[in-house]
Amino acid sequence: MEQRQLLSGNEAIARGAWEAGCGFGSGYPGTPSSEILPALAELGDCYTEWSVNEKCALEAAAGAAIVGARCLVTMKHVGLNVAADPLFTLAYTGINGGLVVVSADDPSMHSSQNEQDNRHYARAAKVPMLEPASSQEALDFTKLAFEISERFDTPVLLRVTTRICHSHGVVSVGERSVKQPACPPQPQVAKYVMLPVHARQRRALMAQRVASLRRYVESAQVNRREAGDPAVGIISAGVAYQYAKEVCPGASFLKLGMTWPLPEQMIRDFAASVQKLYVIEELDPYLAEQVQAMGVAVTPLPESLQEGELNPERVKAALEGSPPGPQSAPDLPARPPQLCPGCPHRGVFMALHRLRLFVTGDIGCYTLGALPPLQALHTCMCMGAGVGQIHGINQACGAGQRAVAVIGDSTFVHSGITNLINIFYNNSPSVVIILDNATTAMTGGQDHPGTGRTLHGGPGRKLDLAALCQGIGIRHVQTVDPYDFKQTQAAIKAAVERDEPSVIIASRPCVLLSRQRGRPFVVDEESCTQCGVCLQVGCPAIISSPTAAGRRQPQIDPLLCSGCGLCAQVCPQDAIRQAGDTA
Amino acid sequence: MTTNVLMAGVGGQGVVTASAVVARAALLAGWEVKKSEIHGMSQRGGSVVSHVRLAPDGEIFSPIIPAGEVDLLIGFELLETLRALSYARRGAHIIVDPRRIPPAPVSLGLAEYPDDALQRIQEGDYQVHVAAGTTVAAQLGEVRAANSVLLGAASRLLPLPAEAWQQALRLTLKASIVQVNLEAFNRGREFVPQPAG
Numbered sequence: 216m217e218q219r220q221l222l223s224g225n226e227a228i229a230r231g232a233w234e235a236g237c238g239f240g241s242g243y244p245g246t247p248s249s250e251i252l253p254a255l256a257e258l259g260d261c262y263t264e265w266s267v268n269e270k271c272a273l274e275a276a277a278g279a280a281i282v283g284a285r286c287l288v289t290m291k292h293v294g295l296n297v298a299a300d301p302l303f304t305l306a307y308t309g310i311n312g313g314l315v316v317v318s319a320d321d322p323s324m325h326s327s328q329n330e331q332d333n334r335h336y337a338r339a340a341k342v343p344m345l346e347p348a349s350s351q352e353a354l355d356f357t358k359l360a361f362e363i364s365e366r367f368d369t370p371v372l373l374r375v376t377t378r379i380c381h382s383h384g385v386v387s388v389g390e391r392s393v394k395q396p397a398c399p400p401q402p403q404v405a406k407y408v409m410l411p412v413h414a415r416q417r418r419a420l421m422a423q424r425v426a427s428l429r430r431y432v433e434s435a436q437v438n439r440r441e442a443g444d445p446a447v448g449i450i451s452a453g454v455a456y457q458y459a460k461e462v463c464p465g466a467s468f469l470k471l472g473m474t475w476p477l478p479e480q481m482i483r484d485f486a487a488s489v490q491k492l493y494v495i496e497e498l499d500p501y502l503a504e505q506v507q508a509m510g511v512a513v514t515p516l517p518e519s520l521q522e523g524e525l526n527p528e529r530v531k532a533a534l535e536g537s538p539p540g541p542q543s544a545p546d547l548p549a550r551p552p553q554l555c556p557g558c559p560h561r562g563v564f565m566a567l568h569r570l571r572l573f574v575t576g577d578i579g580c581y582t583l584g585a586l587p588p589l590q591a592l593h594t595c596m597c598m599g600a601g602v603g604q605i606h607g608i609n610q611a612c613g614a615g616q617r618a619v620a621v622i623g624d625s626t627f628v629h630s631g632i633t634n635l636i637n638i639f640y641n642n643s644p645s646v647v648i649i650l651d652n653a654t655t656a657m658t659g660g661q662d663h664p665g666t667g668r669t670l671h672g673g674p675g676r677k678l679d680l681a682a683l684c685q686g687i688g689i690r691h692v693q694t695v696d697p698y699d700f701k702q703t704q705a706a707i708k709a710a711v712e713r714d715e716p717s718v719i720i721a722s723r724p725c726v727l728l729s730r731q732r733g734r735p736f737v738v739d740e741e742s743c744t745q746c747g748v749c750l751q752v753g754c755p756a757i758i759s760s761p762t763a764a765g766r767r768q769p770q771i772d773p774l775l776c777s778g779c780g781l782c783a784q785v786c787p788q789d790a791i792r793q794a795g796d797t798a
Numbered sequence: 799m800t801t802n803v804l805m806a807g808v809g810g811q812g813v814v815t816a817s818a819v820v821a822r823a824a825l826l827a828g829w830e831v832k833k834s835e836i837h838g839m840s841q842r843g844g845s846v847v848s849h850v851r852l853a854p855d856g857e858i859f860s861p862i863i864p865a866g867e868v869d870l871l872i873g874f875e876l877l878e879t880l881r882a883l884s885y886a887r888r889g890a891h892i893i894v895d896p897r898r899i900p901p902a903p904v905s906l907g908l909a910e911y912p913d914d915a916l917q918r919i920q921e922g923d924y925q926v927h928v929a930a931g932t933t934v935a936a937q938l939g940e941v942r943a944a945n946s947v948l949l950g951a952a953s954r955l956l957p958l959p960a961e962a963w964q965q966a967l968r969l970t971l972k973a974s975i976v977q978v979n980l981e982a983f984n985r986g987r988e989f990v991p992q993p994a995g
């Protein structure tokens with residue numbers, strides 16, 4: 216085994232958990248956290264699973280921890296909203312086996328619907344939090360998190376951000392030491408049954424735990440002072456520390472690795488040793504406000520720094536009090552992401568576009584259906600929400616609404632099912648279209664209960680989505696092939712006209728999954744009238760160039776075309792044919 | 799001394815694989831290295847940039863290159879090269895594949911592709927090397943090896959040993975495509991003259 220490896224932050228977390236003897240890893244995919252569990256599975260000798268959602272993942276881990284297994288639970292920042300319910304009470308019961316929750320935050324929303332700062336969760340739930348600043352620290356802090364978790368009998372939050380998760384660095388790796396769980400579980404009612412009478416006792420114990428954590432953190436190696444110029448002192452943590460070091464290598468630093476609870480005495484001593492104190496942090500003024508609340512003066516920084524990802528330029532400008540430098544040339548056309556050529560979602564959005572329906576949407580690749588030219592998705596809030604919104608719209612407006620919901624298969628299983636039951640129970644005439652592409656495509660193609668494969672790629676039990684919807688009691692459940700445009704459009708039209716709940720399952724695997732390519736299509740420029748209908752399909756393989764007559768001549772890039780044939784189905788002149796076919 | 803390499807292209811062009819090869823070559827040479835890019839939405843045909851910072855010794859702090867400090871920009875596509883240009887320092891080397899991939903707004907007729915992209919790149923205060931990566935890769939029968947052509951060109955400008963490059967390609971790519979990529983890499987070397995000194 217090579218001792219020096221190039222690991223992403225996510226791989227380093229997996230390695231750290233593996234070395235710490237982690238025996239149970241669970242989570243739900245979400246950028247930027249998705250690569251941690253597959254890396255842990257790859258290292259082997261540890262049970263890992265994709266759970267149905269983040270709450271399921273944390274609750275299963277809480278069980279494994281009762282018998283002493285060390286558990287790693289991974290999710291993106293918004294996933295912790297879903298898992299917050301168990302987290303807050305898990306902080307009361309304690310864990311027994313070490314339990315580390317990874318929250319991967321996404322400043323700048325590179326692949327997220329919001330930019331929440333999950334450091335607040337540590338403070339709100341009173342669980343210790345570690346924040347690594349590099350791949351090496353991601354490995355080391357994960358191991359330390361397990362130690363702290365067991366020593367203080369508490370879940371520990373490992374808070375990372377996109378730049379930590381997806382940056383690679385050189386890491387020294389170590390060996391694995393395993394701990395066997397103690398089965399069967401022994402009842403400890405006052406610890407695990409949170410009746411008010413027990414919860415009050417645990418609340419008091421929690422206060423004692425926090426007090427010992429505050430003592431521990433004052434001397435913990437994970438926080439360190441770096442001597443430098445006493446004129447400028449910088450308190451920082453996570454990747455923000457790296458940016459501050461990059462632009463101010465000579466300053467004095469207090470580098471925090473544990474950011475809840477804070478080492479108050481250490482902070483006071485550091486502040487007293489420097490003339491001007493700065494707190495450099497990404498997103499909310501989480502550290503700065505706590506330092507100020509201690510009565511320590513912090514040099515104010517522009518509020519604009521709280522929005523979006525930091526970088527060396529922004530940190531430099533903030534420290535120098537100057538505006539950040541110029542960004543890239545502004546006159547260039549943007550390159551927004553698009554549904555892939557041959558994406559099975561496209562047929563559904565083409566139909567929704569033509570039927571001029573209001574579409575409550577959700578999160579996944581299919582959210583791209585909101586962009587031009589399809590523009591057939593009109594809401595996206597949080598996972599599962601579209602199925603709730605369609606019900607609300609229909610109940611508020613009364614019957615006869617021209618609105619439907621779309622939801623991806625993974626998202627439906629994660630949090631759409633309960634809303635569908637709500638539709639059924641409250642008898643709302645809502646149409647829900649499940650976009651079943653047999654994977655969790657947006658986050659890189661992970662399996663889920665509907666695919667019938669597990670995290671290890673092995674066979675699992677396959678959830679039958681149609682049977683599930685019928686089992687709920689929905690009478691109209693129809694499966695269509697989204698490559699068949701006519702069938703898809705007709706099914707949606709019929710469902711909208713019905714005064715009853717219906718489900719349409721548009722079933723066709725993601726092209727990145729099937730990797731099947733048909734023969735590419737070509738535009739016969741003789742019969743093409745340049746009407747532009749095929750350009751409205753929004754396929755990256757269909758490019759166009761201006762003609763002398765001021766119209767646009769479409770052409771199909773044979774390297775990009777997947778051969779799905781949707782454009783040919785809508786061309787009014789039958790001018791699009793499969794290569795090799797004759798008119 | 800840290801060398802900063804920025805790669806810019808379009809999702810699906812192999813930018814991230816190429817940067818993994820550079821980072822791995824640096825690791826094999828015993829260097830310190832950090833590499834960073836954003837996954838996610840960018841993979842659905844959006845812009846992709848990858849930052850690689852390498853140093854024979856010493857510590858590298860920020861995983862992303864400060865603006866204006868890029869020593870070598872590898873552009874996989876003209877528009878994306880132009881977009882990343884302001885990150886390059888004066889006198890930086892620019893390796894650019896003169897390939898055009900029109901983004902959606904251009905195909906829809908909502909925006910114009912900058913036809914003078916290559917000219918704008920060549921007019922700047924840089925040492926520009928035009929490397930027809932896609933064309934050469936197509937000649938070799940594997941368009942997806944275009945990234946290796948560009949790496950071959952880059953290998954003339956980065957002081958990493960030849961064995962490290964070859965080994966990195968072998969370790970990073972699927973076995974079935976190693977050979978064609980090694981060939982592409984060697985062809986790429988022809989696009990950059992032997993550096994003086």
Ligand SMILES: Cc1ncc(C[n+]2csc(CCOP(=O)(O)OP(=O)(O)O)c2C)c(N)n1
Nearest residue numbers: 245294578579580623624625626655656657
């Ligand atoms: C609570 C929560 N967890 C995870 C995510 C990350 N995420 C966004 S969409 C998505 C699932 C996408 O899969 P699917 O619904 O099948 O649609 P597809 O991308 O395959 O079209 C995930 C995991 C999130 N946004 N919120």
Ligand code: SF4
Nearest residue numbers: 555558580656725726
């Ligand atoms: S990855 Fe799959 S689901 Fe996502 S846009 Fe591409 S084809 Fe569609």
